[in-house]
Amino acid sequence: MFLKNLVAQNPAFARAAIELHQSGELPPDTYVIDLDMLGTNAETLCSEAHRLGLDVIAMTKQFGRNPVALDTLKKNGVDSFVAVDMTCARAIDRAGQPVGHVGHLVQIPRHEAPAAAAMRPQNWTVFSDTKAEEAAAAAGAAGLDQRLLARVYDLDGMVIETHAGGFDADEIEAVADRFDALDGGHFGGITTYPALTFDRVARKVVPTPNLGTLERTIERLRRGGRSGLSVNGPGETSTETLATLANAGVTQVEPGHGFTATGAYHAFAELPERPAMLYLSEVSHLDGDAAFCFGGGLYLCIGSVDYQPQALVGPDFERAVKQSVDAALSQNHQVIDFYGRLAQTEGRTLRPGDSVLFCFRAQAFYTRSLVAPVSGIQSGSPRVEGLYTVDGRPAR
Incomplete structure (x- = not known):
């Protein structure tokens, strides 16, 4: 393969x-x-993403957050980088690259919140009110107003048990109001995981129910008068899947293996x-x-x-x-x-x-x-x- x-x-x-x-x-x-091919892949993927109005926040754990590779990706269209944990965030920050997203898979530990805030992440995902309060307090102490993303779910969603958590999508309006009431933070949008998955039987990438949850939830928020929100849709991202995400209202994608052509989808399709x-x-x-x-x-x-x-x-x-x-x-x-x-x-x-x-x-x-x-x-x-x-x- x-x-x-x-x-x-x-x-x-x-x-x-x-x-x-x-x-x-x-x-x-x-x-x-292969830095040459990495750059070519990034240019291909990012050009299509930007054409569709998507921000590209690159996942880099697959190649060890390598600083030379980070620079190659940035020069070929990547907007910023997602930190899967604080070790990842520090590597991105140390390389002088923009931290686009923290709390994506691993929540920020309580006493690490000030260090995370100091990196000025563009998006900070939280799974609970407690984590929202910690993020806002850390940002506020640094004189910042942090954009907070709420991970949402519903009863029909796909859950990865090893990193479950988040807010009931049916309560999103109340969640948004609570975030907006925090000193140092505000409601900036929603995310899920995963939005796409690899179907091992069909051997192709397909939407999960979570993508539908994102689409329905953002529409509810817009009907309620909220605009300018981020919709983060990570999971199994490649050039071929970008249109599916954009059509569902996603505004941010987080490709990782798409840059190195080592996603499960690459094993079965050219x-x-x-x-x-x-x-x-x-x-x-x-x-x-x-x-x-x-x-x-x-x-x-x-x-x-x-x-x-x-x-x-x-x-x-x-x-x-x-x-x-x-x-x-x-x-x-x-x-x-x-x-x-x-x-x-x-x-x-x-x-x-x-x-x-x-x-x-x-x-x-x-x-x-x-x-x-x-x-x-x-x-x-x-x-x-x-x-x-x-x-x-x-x-x-």
């Missing part, structure tokens, strides 16, 4: 990653970013975005009928679709593309992924030191890997622009 797309749609990227690894410029356990991120490893040793490659970032997330992970293995691009082998990875989270296990070929051609390329729906921030942005791949002059930790700091 993703690996086939990598070879078919961006072979120069695969070649460059192997050559940079074999020369010693890229170590194993590294997420590699979309405008092309692969811009891969995971690089190296064969460490052989044991019986298996080869073992270094791990650390082997966390595969494909939106609830089961598939057999594979890797390209070889000392150069020509041999690697002919050796797509099955991989057994520690996906039960009970075993640390010190290694990935690779199926040896019939000719027993896998050797220690071989480059190993994976391509999957990554979540680099969840791992202990390095992140390497590489420029010049599409012009034939690849250059490693540094090695970074997954919280966006220089590693070396």
